[in-house]
Amino acid sequence: MGFQIVVLWSDGLIWLLVAAAIGVAMLIAKSPPLLAAWRRVGASRVGMASATVLLAFILIGLLDSLHYRAQLESKPGKKAVYAVEVLSVLDALAAPLRSRNEKTYSAPFATRLYAKETIDVPGQGSVRDYPRLKHGGQHLGEREGEVAEDVGFTAFRACLLAFVGWLGVFGLVVAGTRRQGQVTLAGQTGFAWDAVLLTLLVIVLVSVPLFWLSGRYHVFGTDKVGQDVLYQILKSVRTGLIIGLVTTLVMLPMAVLLGIVAGYFRGWVDDLIQYIYTVLNSIPGVLLIAAAVLMMQVVIDTHPEWFSTAAERADLRLLALCFILGITSWTGLCRLLRGETLKLRELEYIQAAQAFGVSNWRIIIRHILPNLMHIVIIALVMDFSGLVLAEAVLSYVGIGVDPTMTSFGTMINSARLELGRDPVVWWSLAAAFSAMFILVLAANLFADAVRDAFDPRAA
Amino acid sequence: MLAYIVRRLLYALPILIGVNLLTFALFFVVNTPDDMARMQLGVKRVTPEAIEKWKAERGYDKPLLVNGEGAGLSVVTNTIFFEKSARMFVGDFGRAEDGRDIAREIGSRMLPSLAIALPTFILGLFVTITLALTLAFFRATAFDFWGVVLCVAAMSISGLFYIIGGQYMISKLWRLVPISGFGAGLEAWRFLILPVVIGVVSGIGSSTRWYRTIFLEEVGKDYVRTARAKGLPETLVFFRHILRNALIPILTGVVVVIPLLFMGSLLTESFFGIPGLGSYTIDAINAQDFSVVRSMVFIGSVLYIVGLILTDISYTLVDPRIRFE
Numbered sequence: 001m002g003f004q005i006v007v008l009w010s011d012g013l014i015w016l017l018v019a020a021a022i023g024v025a026m027l028i029a030k031s032p033p034l035l036a037a038w039r040r041v042g043a044s045r046v047g048m049a050s051a052t053v054l055l056a057f058i059l060i061g062l063l064d065s066l067h068y069r070a071q072l073e074s075k076p077g078k079k080a081v082y083a084v085e086v087l088s089v090l091d092a093l094a095a096p097l098r099s100r101n102e103k104t105y106s107a108p109f110a111t112r113l114y115a116k117e118t119i120d121v122p123g124q125g126s127v128r129d130y131p132r133l134k135h136g137g138q139h140l141g142e143r144e145g146e147v148a149e150d151v152g153f154t155a156f157r158a159c160l161l162a163f164v165g166w167l168g169v170f171g172l173v174v175a176g177t178r179r180q181g182q183v184t185l186a187g188q189t190g191f192a193w194d195a196v197l198l199t200l201l202v203i204v205l206v207s208v209p210l211f212w213l214s215g216r217y218h219v220f221g222t223d224k225v226g227q228d229v230l231y232q233i234l235k236s237v238r239t240g241l242i243i244g245l246v247t248t249l250v251m252l253p254m255a256v257l258l259g260i261v262a263g264y265f266r267g268w269v270d271d272l273i274q275y276i277y278t279v280l281n282s283i284p285g286v287l288l289i290a291a292a293v294l295m296m297q298v299v300i301d302t303h304p305e306w307f308s309t310a311a312e313r314a315d316l317r318l319l320a321l322c323f324i325l326g327i328t329s330w331t332g333l334c335r336l337l338r339g340e341t342l343k344l345r346e347l348e349y350i351q352a353a354q355a356f357g358v359s360n361w362r363i364i365i366r367h368i369l370p371n372l373m374h375i376v377i378i379a380l381v382m383d384f385s386g387l388v389l390a391e392a393v394l395s396y397v398g399i400g401v402d403p404t405m406t407s408f409g410t411m412i413n414s415a416r417l418e419l420g421r422d423p424v425v426w427w428s429l430a431a432a433f434s435a436m437f438i439l440v441l442a443a444n445l446f447a448d449a450v451r452d453a454f455d456p457r458a459a
Numbered sequence: 460m461l462a463y464i465v466r467r468l469l470y471a472l473p474i475l476i477g478v479n480l481l482t483f484a485l486f487f488v489v490n491t492p493d494d495m496a497r498m499q500l501g502v503k504r505v506t507p508e509a510i511e512k513w514k515a516e517r518g519y520d521k522p523l524l525v526n527g528e529g530a531g532l533s534v535v536t537n538t539i540f541f542e543k544s545a546r547m548f549v550g551d552f553g554r555a556e557d558g559r560d561i562a563r564e565i566g567s568r569m570l571p572s573l574a575i576a577l578p579t580f581i582l583g584l585f586v587t588i589t590l591a592l593t594l595a596f597f598r599a600t601a602f603d604f605w606g607v608v609l610c611v612a613a614m615s616i617s618g619l620f621y622i623i624g625g626q627y628m629i630s631k632l633w634r635l636v637p638i639s640g641f642g643a644g645l646e647a648w649r650f651l652i653l654p655v656v657i658g659v660v661s662g663i664g665s666s667t668r669w670y671r672t673i674f675l676e677e678v679g680k681d682y683v684r685t686a687r688a689k690g691l692p693e694t695l696v697f698f699r700h701i702l703r704n705a706l707i708p709i710l711t712g713v714v715v716v717i718p719l720l721f722m723g724s725l726l727t728e729s730f731f732g733i734p735g736l737g738s739y740t741i742d743a744i745n746a747q748d749f750s751v752v753r754s755m756v757f758i759g760s761v762l763y764i765v766g767l768i769l770t771d772i773s774y775t776l777v778d779p780r781i782r783f784e
Contacts, residue, residue, distance in 0.1 A: 278474050295489045298494050
C-alpha cells in the first residue's frame with residue numbers, strides 16, 4: 001500500500017527547528033563558555049531528569065509531525081487515489097486507539113458503556129442495561145468480572161518486559177562510560193546519567209504497560225463521541241509543543257535583531273524601536289491576541305477556497321496563533337537585549353574593535369551577539385512552559401487553535417461540562433490536566449536548571 | 460513633580476496614538492468592513508444589498524482614512540478612522556452589535572470587576588509576600604527547599620484546573636457557596652468568596668517564588684550584614700530592613716497591575732458568571748463583536764500606561780533618593 005507524503009507548514013517549521021537545534025548544538029560545541037554552561041546543565045540531576053521527560057514528549061510530537069495520505073484501494077493500472085484524511089506516523093502507530101471508537105462515554109478500564117441503553121437479550125426480550133463495549137475488554141468474553149486480574153497480570157508482564165529492556169540500556173550506558181574511563185552513577189561523570197536512567201526507568205515502567213493495556217482497554221476511558229482519551233492526549237502533545245517551540249522561533253529573530261540594533265546604534269533607531277515595543281507592550285496581551293485571532297478567523301472564514309483539507313486550515317490557524325503569540329511576546333526579550341547591548345558597547349574591547357575600523361555589523365555578529373547568548377537561551381527556555389499553559393487558556397476561551405484540532409485546551413473545553421453530569425465524567429479532564437502538568441513541570445524544572453547554569457548570579 | 464507627571468502624560472500621547480493606529484489597522488485594513496458584514500450576517504447566502512445595509516446602519520460605509528467627497532474638515536472627520544477610532548480618545552466608544560452604548564456598559568460593569576479583582580489582588584499580595592518572606596527567612600533549609608518545590612509544582616498547574624477543580628470541590632461537592640452568579644449589594648459576598656480564593660490560590664506558586672528571589676537578593680547585600688553585625692535580631696533585620704528595601708522591585712511589578720484590575724479577569728469572570736468587563740470581553744469575542752473588542756483593547760492600553768506612570772511616581776514615595784526633576 002502506497003502513500004503520499006504531506007508536509008504541513010507546521011511540520012516544515014518543526015523539522016526546521018530540529019535542524020536549527022542541531023546546528024546550534026554544533027556552534028555551542030565550538031564555544032567554550034557556552035559549552036561549559038551546558039555541561040553544568042548536564043551535571044544537574046533535576047535538569048537531566050526533566051530533559052528526559054521533555055525528550056519523550058518531543059519524540060511523540062515529532063512522530064506526529066510526519067504526515068501522509070494513505071493510498072486508497074483501486075484497480076491495478078489505474079491512477080492511484082489518496083485518502084482525503086491526513087494521517088501522521090503517530091496515527092499509524094496508534095491505529096487501534098484511533099479507530100476503535102465506542103458509542104459514547106466509557107470509564108477507564110470499563111467493559112460496559114457509561115449510559116444505559118435498550119438492548120435485546122436473547123430469551124429475555126428488550127432490557128435496559130449498560131451494553132458491553134465494542135472494543136474495551138472484548139477479549140475477556142464471558143469472564144467480564146476479571147478485569148482487575150487481567151489488568152494486573154498484563155501490567156505485571158509489561159513491567160517485567162520494560163525492566164528487562166531498561167536493563168539493556170543501563171548496561172550500554174555503563175559500558176559506554178566505563179570505556180571513557182569514567183565511573184558512572186556516582187555523580188562523577190560530569191553528566192547526571194543516574195537521573196537520566198532513573199527517569200527512563202519510570203517512563204518505560206509507565207508507558208510500556210500503558211501501551212500494552214491500551215490495545216485491550218480504554219485506559220483513560222472514552223469521551224462523548226467514544227474516542228479514546230489516551231489518543232487525544234498523544235495528539236495534544238504536538239499542538240502544545242508547536243505553540244511552545246514555533247512561537248519562540250518566530251519571536252527570536254525579531255527580538256534579537258531589534259534589541260541589538262536599538263542598543264548598538266542608539267539615536268533615532270533606538271527611539272523608533274522603543275516606540276514600537278512600548279506600543280505593543282501597552283496593549284494587554286490577551287486582548288491583542290484576541291483581536292488578532294478574531295481578525296484572522298474572519299480572513300479564514302471568508303476565503304474557504306484557500307484550503308483543500310480541514311487539516312490545512314487548522315494548521316494555518318495554529319501557525320497564525322504562533323505568529324500572534326510571537327509578536328506579542330518579543331518585547332520583553334528585546335528590552336533585555338537592548339539594555340545589555342547598551343552596556344556591552346561601552347566596553348573596551350568593542351571600542352578597540354571600532355577604533356580598528358571593524359564594521360558595525362561585524363562587531364555585532366562577532367562580539368555582541370555571542371555575549372548575549374546566555375540571555376537568549378534563558379529567555380527561550382523560560383518562555384516555553386508559559387506558552388503551553390497559555391495555549392490551553394486561549395483555546396478554552398475560543399481564541400486558540402482550531403476547534404477541530406486536538407489540544408489540551410480544546411480537550412478541557414469539551415470536557416468541562418461533564419463535571420456537571422451525574423454520575424460525573426472525570427477522566428478526560430483529569431487525563432488532560434495531568435498530561436499538561438507533567439509537560440509543564442518538566443519544562444519549568446529544565447528552565448530552572450538552564451537558568452542556574454547560565455546565570456549563576458540569580459538565586 | 461507636577462512637571463514630571465505632565466511630561467509623562469505628554470509622552471503617553473504618541474503611544475496611545477500608536478495603539479489606536481495599530482488596532483485600526485488590525486480591525487479595518489486586514490479585513491474590510493465588507494468581510495465583517497459577511498461574518499455578522501453569515502458567510503453563506505448573503506446579498507450585496509444586505510452588506511450595504513449593514514454597513515450603512517453602523518457607519519462603516521464611509522471611506523477608511525480620507526473622504527474625497529467631503530469639504531473642509533469633513534475630509535478627515537467623515538471617515539471610519541475618525542468615527543470609530545479617533546473618537547475613542549474622548550471616551551466615545553460607539554455602539555455594540557446589539558445596539559447598546561459601549562461606554563455606558565463599561566461603566567456599569569467596572570464595579571463587579573473591581574469587586575473581584577481588588578480583594579484578589581490585595582489578599583494575594585499579602586499571602587504571597589508572607590509566604591515568600593517565610594521561605595527567605597528559613598533559606599537553605601529543608602523547609603525552604605520543599606516550599607520552592609511546591610511553588611514550582613503549583614506554577615505548573617494550569618489556571619483552568621484551579622477554577623474547574625475549585626468550583627467542583629467547593630461548590631458542587633461541599634455546597635459551601637453558590638457555583639456562579641452575582642448579587643447586588645451586601646449579598647454579593649457569597650458569590651465573591653470562591654472566585655477570590657481561587658484567584659489567590661492560583662497565583663501563589665509563581666508570585667511566591669518571584670518575591671522569594673527578590674528577598675534573597677536583598678539578604679545578600681552589605682547593609683544586611685552591617686545590621687546583623689551590630690547585633691540586630693534576625694526578625695528585626697527582616698521586617699525593618701529587608702522587607703522595606705525589597706519593596707521597590709515588588710512595586711515595579713505590582714503598581715502596573717493596579718489600573719488593569721478594572722479590566723477584570725477574562726477567565727474568572729466568565730466562569731463564575733460575574734457581569735464584569737472580563738466576561739464582557741469574552742462574550743464580545745465569542746459573538747465576534749469587533750467594536751467592543753476594539754474598545755477594550757484601547758481602554759486596556761490606556762490603563763496600562765496609567766499604571767506605568769503610577770509606578771514611577773510610587774518610586775519617589777518609597778525611595779526618597781529617586782528624584783525625577
